[in-house]
Every structure is written in structure tokens, then in C-alpha cells.
Amino acid sequence: MKLLLRVLGVIVALYFIVRAVAEPFVIDMTDPATYSGDWGGPSLIGVLAVHCGPGVLAAMFLYGSVVRWRTREPVSSGHETRR
Known part of the structure; x- marks a missing residue:
């Protein structure tokens, strides 16, 4: 369920980004x-704010999510060797 919500969120964010670029x-x-x-x-200014603003916010959200995902420490499996 969590994966489904993430995928739907990414799809909606990409829609807003494409709309902002096309407007x-x-x-x-x-x-x-x-x-x-x-x-x-x-x-x-009002038209561009309404039509491009959500795309800018969605791009910032996706960028932050990717950066957070890339910098997250890997989950330990308990099989690492000590030096």
C-alpha cells in the first residue's frame, strides 16, 4: 500500500511538472x-503562478525525496565483517 501511494504521488508530481513546462x-x-x-x-503573473507553481513545488518535492533516498544509510543485514 505504501508503494502504491508513492507511485501515485510520483505520477501526480510528474503531471504537474509537465504541465508547468508546457504552459x-x-x-x-x-x-x-x-x-x-x-x-x-x-x-x-497570476496565470503562471497558478499553472506553474504546483509544478515547481512538485519538482522540489521530488528532488528532496531523491536526495533523502540517496543519502539514507543502507539497512544492515547483520552479516558484515569486522576489521
Whole structure:
């Protein structure tokens, strides 16, 4: 169950990251008519904050999780030799 929740969390985080990367290419940042009706509109800063903010947070979360996972000490099996 714990593994399932982790996998689902990674999938959702990757969705937010891909959405954040794609958003500036989907809207025409020079034409306010293309983004004024979106969430966070009518300003460009608001639209980018709402659509890219979760992606930035998800990327930070995934980075922190990977760093924590990589620096974790390996589990001792009790079979190591003493010097």
C-alpha cells in the first residue's frame, strides 16, 4: 500500500511538472486574450503562478525525496565483517 501511494504521488508530481513546462508554450504570453479567462487571470503573473507553481513545488518535492533516498544509510543485514 505504501508503494502504491508513492507511485501515485510520483505520477501526480510528474503531471504537474509537465504541465508547468508546457504552459508557457500553450499560451501566447504577448496576447492577454489567450490567458485572461484562465485560472489566475487576467494577469500573466497570476496565470503562471497558478499553472506553474504546483509544478515547481512538485519538482522540489521530488528532488528532496531523491536526495533523502540517496543519502539514507543502507539497512544492515547483520552479516558484515569486522576489521
